Amino acid sequence: MVAEQLVKRGIRDPRVIAAMEKVPRHLFLPEPMRDRSYDDRPCPIGCGQTISQPYMVAFMTELLAIQSTDKVLEIGTGSGYQTAVLAELARSVYSIERIGELSHRAEEVLTELGYRNVTLKVGDGSEGWFEEAPFDAILVAASAPLLPEPLLLQLKEGGRFVIPVGDLRQQKLILVCREKGRSIAREAARCIFVPLIGSHGWRDGEVSSDDDGEGFPLS
Numbered sequence: 001m002v003a004e005q006l007v008k009r010g011i012r013d014p015r016v017i018a019a020m021e022k023v024p025r026h027l028f029l030p031e032p033m034r035d036r037s038y039d040d041r042p043c044p045i046g047c048g049q050t051i052s053q054p055y056m057v058a059f060m061t062e063l064l065a066i067q068s069t070d071k072v073l074e075i076g077t078g079s080g081y082q083t084a085v086l087a088e089l090a091r092s093v094y095s096i097e098r099i100g101e102l103s104h105r106a107e108e109v110l111t112e113l114g115y116r117n118v119t120l121k122v123g124d125g126s127e128g129w130f131e132e133a134p135f136d137a138i139l140v141a142a143s144a145p146l147l148p149e150p151l152l153l154q155l156k157e158g159g160r161f162v163i164p165v166g167d168l169r170q171q172k173l174i175l176v177c178r179e180k181g182r183s184i185a186r187e188a189a190r191c192i193f194v195p196l197i198g199s200h201g202w203r204d205g206e207v208s209s210d211d212d213g214e215g216f217p218l219s
């Protein structure tokens with residue numbers, strides 16, 4: 001997976017590559033899906049949600065340039081796989097998932113694997129985690145119609161923030177860097193993610209049941 005799907009496509013950061021080599025992706029998938037764990041695509045994890053494509057996990061992590069002293073916020077814990085990759089690189093990871101069943105399952109796997117620098121919570125991550133802010137890096141693994149204002153406000157000076165923004169069918173992966181009191185945004189890729197549902201994302205009623213498949217970055 002690392003050689004064929006990540007390095008050949010341009011993932012270069014040795015710390016990201018080491019983290020992707022170390023985290024056992026199959027343990028984050030439901031038993032019946034495990035033979036597809038290292039496929040080059042997202043996979044269903046139940047509750048209409050997906051574990052992200054390995055390349056996308058590595059790409060978003062590399063964009064964030066995580067340092068070992070960083071405090072990171074992740075929105076959309078899902079299976080907990082991306083959380084584990086971030087936890088390999090950062091001092092601490094705070095991760096929010098809106099679906100309790102997924103968060104509890106992720107917690108079991110992360111605890112079993114011995115990650116002690118991860119704190120999970122169930123809730124609306126589009127509002128961020130005010131009590132723990134500010135963060136050096138923020139990763140949103142679900143797509144929003146606009147940049148959620150509370151997340152921008154919870155980013156430290158010098159911080160990095162990656163999020164898919166667009167409509168329900170296709171989005172742009174946006175990297176925001178906070179520099180000299182300003183937020184500078186650039187498009188990093190095209191992508192298709194499941195929707196961010198919450199007060200600063202999509203409303204539950206706006207999302208139909210077939211809007212649950214995350215696809216490949218188109219660039």
Ligand code: SAM
Nearest residue numbers: 051076078079081082097098124125196197198
């Ligand atoms: N990166 C995850 C992994 O490795 O398994 C996959 C995340 S999945 C693509 C997106 C997740 O975002 C889903 O589990 C979904 O329930 C969650 N989500 C959607 N809206 C949310 C919100 N407002 N707050 C927290 N989680 C949310």
